[in-house]
Amino acid sequence: MQEIFEKIEEIALEIDNLIKTAEGGYSDHSNSTGDVQLKLDILSDEIIEQKLSSVKTIGSLISEEKENILEVSSSGKYTVCYDPLDGSSIVDYNLSVGSIFGIYENGLNAENIVASVYIVYGPRVEMVKTLKGSKPEHYRLVGTKFLNLGTITMQESGKINAPGGTQKNWYPYHKLLIDSLFQDGYRLRYSGGMVPDLHQVLLKGGGLFSYPGTTDKPKGKLRDLFEVIPFALTFIEAGGEAIDEHGLSLLGIKPEHPHDTTPCFFGSKYEIAKVKEAYANA
Ligand code: AHG
Ligand code: MN
Ligand code: MN
16 A cells, blocks of 8 residues: 555656646547546646556556456455546646545445545645545645655535536525525535535635536436545544435445446535435435
């Protein structure tokens, strides 16, 4: 596992450099979800594949940017699922973006995730590493080294509300939930990049990030293996919660296909209780 973490640190440095120096704009290709890929999506994916395919403990790699599973070593026990560059729609406008990694052992169910790592490329480059059973560790890049800033613990409640999805297509009970939080004094914080948006909720110790099912996308937008499950592990180990639209832990989901998506809610305990109430009779 240590070797995987070291490679991810090298990857973070290379992708950060790429974001700062490579050409922007779209390529001529689409990924399996149907998104037109940015040149940066493809280059970031190549960096990760090249770095991780030499790690002996990794059996296979699954990228948001590739349809198929890549087998790398027959003796490797881990499958690493990754979103090379999260925030394709905002990177060319110089908003913060990220990379997300979920490390699974013994099959691709949420309960089999053993660690997750995400990197935020913002005014600073930061990394959060979570091993199952331990508090998430927060790091900041200083020069070429990641400095450990300590562990992350969430409070019982927070003050920010980050509501994803197109409002026109929200179900009425979801709109009531979001409106009621604003009525209670919550403040809108939504950049359109789940990595910085969730990072803010985590570091501020509470609040809610939601990406619900909508009338046009009943299963939501965020992908289980590379986005939803890795962040669920981080939030739950930090003392927060992460649930689906049935109020069940996201660490119980069983994706049928590598690119499946699930409506998701991440937050501190108070706001997640509000989600459960709002969705109870949905
Ligand atoms: P990606 O760039 O990897 O396709 O994912 C972007 C995701 C996520 O970061 C964000 O929360 C969400 O898409 C934003 O979606 P909306 O534009 O629908 O708010
Ligand atoms: Mn993404
Ligand atoms: Mn992506």
